[in-house]
Amino acid sequence: MYDDRTWAMELLTGLYRTMLLIRLTEERIAALIEAKEIKTPCHLCIGQEAIAAGVCAALDGQDSIWGGHRSHGHYLAKGGDLNGLLAEILGKTTGCSTGRGGSMHLIDTAVGVMGTVPLVGATIPLAAGAAWASKLRGDGRVAVAFFGDGATEEGHFHESLNLASLYRLPVLFVCENNFYSTHMPLAERRPKDNIVQSADLHGMPGVRVDGNDVMEVYESARAAVKRARDGQGPTLLECRTYRWRGHVGPAWDLDVGEQRRRELEEWLPKDPLPRLRRRIVEAGGRLDEFDTMEQEVRADIEAAVRFARDSPTPDPSELLQHVYGPRG
Amino acid sequence: MRQLTYAQAIREAHAQLLREDSRVFICGQGVWNPWYAGKSLLDLDKEFGRDRVLDCPVSENATTAAGIGAAIAGMRPIVFHARMDFMLLAVDPIINQAANWSYLFGGQGSVPIVIRCVINRGGEQGAQHSQALHGLFTHVPGLKVVMPSTPYDAKGLLIASVRDRNPVLYIDDRWLYDDSGDVPEETYEVPIGKAAVRRQGKDVTLAATSFMAAEAIQAVETLAGLGVDVELIDLRTVKPWDRDLVFSSVGKTGRLVIADAAWHSGGVAADVAATVTGELFHALKAPILRVCLPDAPAPTSAVLERAYFIGPGDIVAAVQKVLH
Numbered sequence: 001m002y003d004d005r006t007w008a009m010e011l012l013t014g015l016y017r018t019m020l021l022i023r024l025t026e027e028r029i030a031a032l033i034e035a036k037e038i039k040t041p042c043h044l045c046i047g048q049e050a051i052a053a054g055v056c057a058a059l060d061g062q063d064s065i066w067g068g069h070r071s072h073g074h075y076l077a078k079g080g081d082l083n084g085l086l087a088e089i090l091g092k093t094t095g096c097s098t099g100r101g102g103s104m105h106l107i108d109t110a111v112g113v114m115g116t117v118p119l120v121g122a123t124i125p126l127a128a129g130a131a132w133a134s135k136l137r138g139d140g141r142v143a144v145a146f147f148g149d150g151a152t153e154e155g156h157f158h159e160s161l162n163l164a165s166l167y168r169l170p171v172l173f174v175c176e177n178n179f180y181s182t183h184m185p186l187a188e189r190r191p192k193d194n195i196v197q198s199a200d201l202h203g204m205p206g207v208r209v210d211g212n213d214v215m216e217v218y219e220s221a222r223a224a225v226k227r228a229r230d231g232q233g234p235t236l237l238e239c240r241t242y243r244w245r246g247h248v249g250p251a252w253d254l255d256v257g258e259q260r261r262r263e264l265e266e267w268l269p270k271d272p273l274p275r276l277r278r279r280i281v282e283a284g285g286r287l288d289e290f291d292t293m294e295q296e297v298r299a300d301i302e303a304a305v306r307f308a309r310d311s312p313t314p315d316p317s318e319l320l321q322h323v324y325g326p327r328g
Numbered sequence: 329m330r331q332l333t334y335a336q337a338i339r340e341a342h343a344q345l346l347r348e349d350s351r352v353f354i355c356g357q358g359v360w361n362p363w364y365a366g367k368s369l370l371d372l373d374k375e376f377g378r379d380r381v382l383d384c385p386v387s388e389n390a391t392t393a394a395g396i397g398a399a400i401a402g403m404r405p406i407v408f409h410a411r412m413d414f415m416l417l418a419v420d421p422i423i424n425q426a427a428n429w430s431y432l433f434g435g436q437g438s439v440p441i442v443i444r445c446v447i448n449r450g451g452e453q454g455a456q457h458s459q460a461l462h463g464l465f466t467h468v469p470g471l472k473v474v475m476p477s478t479p480y481d482a483k484g485l486l487i488a489s490v491r492d493r494n495p496v497l498y499i500d501d502r503w504l505y506d507d508s509g510d511v512p513e514e515t516y517e518v519p520i521g522k523a524a525v526r527r528q529g530k531d532v533t534l535a536a537t538s539f540m541a542a543e544a545i546q547a548v549e550t551l552a553g554l555g556v557d558v559e560l561i562d563l564r565t566v567k568p569w570d571r572d573l574v575f576s577s578v579g580k581t582g583r584l585v586i587a588d589a590a591w592h593s594g595g596v597a598a599d600v601a602a603t604v605t606g607e608l609f610h611a612l613k614a615p616i617l618r619v620c621l622p623d624a625p626a627p628t629s630a631v632l633e634r635a636y637f638i639g640p641g642d643i644v645a646a647v648q649k650v651l652h
Contacts, residue, residue, distance in 0.1 A: 064401065098434025107433045114400060115437055119424050125390040126425065129397020129405075136353060136379065136403065143397075156420075159390030166385065323469045325430040325438030325493045 011057070012280050013289070015214050018053040019273050021297050022073040025082070028301050029072070029089060030250030038089055040102035043070035047212075047244035050272035051176050052077035054217025055144060055237075058225050059112070063142045064130050066123035067116035069104045070176075074146050079111035082300060086308035094311040100322070114143075120181075121151030124173065125160040131171035131228075142228045144172045150181025152195050161202035161236065170228035172221065173236045176211060178243040179263075183256065199236035211239030212272040215279070242267035329510040337479035337511045338368040338500060341486040342406065344515050346376045349404055352490060355382040355391055356408030356444075364410035365446075366505045392418035392443060396426045396495075399441035404490055409445040412499065413459045418443075426495035427470035438493045442486070447538070448502040450633060455625035462537075463595030465497050466567040472520055473497045473567040477541035479509040481564055484518030492520060501539045523570035525577070529559035532583040532647050535574055535600060537563050540587040540619070540638070547643035556647060566596045571603065578604055582613035585646045589638055592620040614650040619643050 026046045032038045045052070048070075056065065056077035067074040075085060081096060088095025089103050097105050104118040114130065117123060127145035134141040151157055152175060164171050175195055179186045186193060199206025205227070209220045217239055224235035242263065246253035254261055277290065332340065345352045358364020360373050360383040373381040384391045388409065395405040409415040415422075426439045449458035465473050472494055476482040482500060489496035526541070527548055536544040541562035548558045559577050563569050578584050584604055586597040597618040604616060619642045627636055 066397075095434075097432060097436070100434050101432045105432045107436055109436060115429070115433060117425065117432075119420060122393070122420065122425060123397075125393030125421065126397030126400065128390070129394035129399070130401040131397075132394055133398040133401035133403045136398075143401075156389045156393065159385070159387035160394070162385055163387060163390045163394060167382075322431045322435035324472075325435060325440075 009280070009283060009285065012276065012283065013285065015053050015057055015218065016273070016276050016280060017293055017297065018057070018077050019049040019214065019276065020294060021300070022049040022052060022076050023273060024297055025076060025085070025301055026072060028305065030245070032305070033250050040089055040091065041248050042072070042089065042103040043248050044245045044250065045070050045073040047267065047271065048176055048178060048241045049073055050214035050217055051174065051211045051239045051241060052146070054214045055172070055174055055221040057218050058221035059142065059144065061112060063144065064112045064114045064127070065144045065146065066114050066127040066130070067106070067146045068120070068123065068148065068151070069116070069118035070148065071106055071116035071146065072103070075106045075108065075113050075116065078113050080106065080108040080113045082304040083307045084108060086304040087311050090308045091313060092308055092311035093314045094307070099314040121147045121154040121157050123147070124151065125156050125163070128160045128164045128169055128171050131164065131169035132167065134170055135167065140229055142170045142172065142225050144174055146174050146176060148181065149175060149177040149179065149186055149195060150189070151175070152198060153189060158198065158202070161198060161204065161234070164234040165203045168231060168233035170231070171234045172224045172228065173234060175236065175238045177238055177240050180243055180247070182247040196236065196238040204234050204236060206236040206238065209237055209239045211241035212270045212275065214272055214276050242270070244268070330513060331508045332479050332511040333367070333505060334479045334482050334500070334507045335367040335505040337483040338486060339370055339372070340511070341483040342369060342372055343375065345487060345490050346372065346380060348515065351402065351404040352406065353380040353382070353403065354406045354408060355384050355395060356410070357384055357386060357388070357391070358410040359383040359408055365408065366502065368500070368505065369408070388414055388417035389421060393421035393425065395441050395443070396421050396439055399439045400429065400437055404440055406442045406444055406490065409443070411448050411457060412445040412461050413456045415443070415445045416461070422465070422471070422495070423468050427468045429470070430494070431470060439495045440493045441495050442489045442498050443495065444498040444500070446500055446502055449626060450503065450637065452628045452630055452633065454628040458626035460590040462497070462499055462566055463590050466596055466599065471495055471497060471567060472565065473499065474520055474565045475499045475538035476564060477504065477538050477562055479507065479511045481518050481524070483511055484516050485520070485564065487515055488517035488520050491517065496520065499538065503539050504542060507542065518564065521565050521568050521570060523564055523573045524562045525573070526560040526562050527558065529557040529581070531557045531581060532585060532650060533559045533561060533574070533577040533581045534585050534587065534643065534647065535561045535563055536587040537566055537596060538589065540589045540643070543640050544587055544643055547640035547647070550640065550644050551647055556651065558647060569596070569600065574600065574604065575607060578608050579611050582611055583650045584612070584616045585619060585643065585650055586616070587619040587638070587643050590621060591623050592618060593623050595620065617646045617650055619646045
């Protein structure tokens with residue numbers, strides 16, 4: 001249907017649009033936090049957008065993703081409803097979790113966002129379990145666990161890699177190594193910068209990826225997805241990136257010291273959006289199309305903010321609803 | 329009717345569930361080995377294949393959590409823990425994930441998983457092979473906790489638990505495995521949340537759980553010989569426990585003894601006592617007594633074990649105390 005050049009351009013602009021949506025949504029959320037309109041703790045992924053965008057572009061609609069506390073980007077990249085995200089963060093009944101979850105509990109099962117939770121790395125074995133279900137059913141679906149570098153220090157990370165590798169489960173373990181777990185640098189938490197080697201110990205391929213290069217992320221994820229679908233089991237991707245803002249909230253955390261300032265100076269020029277933009281221009285993309293895209297994305301975000309603001313808050317009489325599911 | 333042992337009844341429920349529902353699978357440590365599971369899972373791997381009946385790596389946390397993930401993805405897993413003590417390594421997925429999942433996503437994500445664990449005590453096994461920890465889990469909203477005491481209930485509650493769309497902790501007791509009783513051949517459900525009256529009586533209500541409900545049969549016979557007419561209730565489900573039945577019984581007798589072979593403080597017996605006191609204070613003719621384990625880890629030496637564990641004699645003594 002498309003020649004290679006058109007396909008490549010559609011892929012590139014699609015990835016750019018996803019990253020732009022994440023970046024601008026996160027910046028809008030940051031502004032709403034500063035305006036004290038948002039109270040729920042928000043862990044922003046500004047600077048890390050390429051990982052969510054690149055991995056999710058390699059997935060089909062039926063594939064599932066599982067996230068953590070910093071998962072606005074994963075939710076949006078997989079196609080999660082923007083209105084539902086903003087309404088959830090504002091605690092409204094139209095939110096994706098009906099106002100019971102907040103920023104850290106996002107779900108949109110219609111597009112395969114199965115759930116995000118803040119217990120560190122807790123969805124790593126859940127994703128393995130979803131892959132287990134797929135293997136037993138033979139439905140060809142792939143599951144993805146997104147988690148940070150801190151999660152690789154949890155026992156269930158290693159238990160899950162072992163289990164998934166032993167049973168050749170169709171799952172991708174995507175570590176977003178931003179070199180911080182809350183305030184603690186990687187170098188103060190482990191003797192070696194060697195997360196990717198966990199893959200070898202558990203008998204699966206491990207790939208270290210430039211997490212700010214969306215095409216590299218996409219290509220690595222595509223190979224891992226193919227491997228999973230072919231019944232060859234899991235892959236660990238270590239995507240190296242950097243968290244621009246603090247652990248939680250919109251602050252830049254420049255007060256924490258000289259190291260942080262130096263790191264930001266190093267990482268800000270590696271911003272994944274201009275990198276892809278240059279690539280698109282080199283491939284013949286037109287600058288005015290970026291402007292149009294940005295206007296469209298901003299309009300969608302403002303519409304979602306209005307939707308969230310206009311939505312009703314939950315009724316206290318519904319407090320005890322959903323403690324148990326159906327037949328409960 | 330046909331007689332099966334408690335362990336055979338559990339095995340039959342597993343087999344019938346595996347047969348009737350392709351979403352059901354069993355995973356956990358010791359699933360292939362009777363040393364762990366007694367006869368309760370005997371040869372299920374040979375009958376249904378090792379894809380659906382899996383003996384897993386020594387990873388309580390990941391095994392349980394992967395079961396939860398599979399349940400969210402539409403399967404009906406039964407995760408097996410041969411000792412409840414070891415299941416503590418999986419408390420994060422059970423409480424933080426499975427129990428919360430429905431609520432925190434506004435009812436969109438149900439977790440139809442059965443987490444089966446075994447209380448396996450006595451025999452000088454000591455503190456970490458003996459614990460009855462159901463009280464920890466009855467504290468948690470979103471979980472259901474069942475504890476069958478008869479072969480009939482062991483089968484019917486397992487079937488009901490697997491068919492329920494919520495996370496259910498199914499706790500069986502190794503001391504009951506050789507008990508025999510009537511068990512229908514067909515599948516049937518014992519409803520979760522419904523207690524059973526084992527004997528009608530007018531003097532005292534005795535509410536018991538699991539192994540103590542079995543022990544209570546003997547205690548009640550002894551008391552009948554002494555002219556005391558006990559109404560014996562087997563709670564069967566300890567979360568949510570059957571308030572209606574307990575309230576109506578205590579409303580009739582005015583006296584309540586609760587027998588639960590777990591620690592005295594903060595457990596199921598404490599909750600039943602506090603709830604009945606709050607609802608039926610004016611109907612009570614005597615203080616409510618609990619027959620529970622002392623607040624100490626289980627010892628090993630047989631002499632200490634005999635002092636530690638409770639039995640029919642302790643129930644008889646407590647019932648006599650509330651009558652006088």
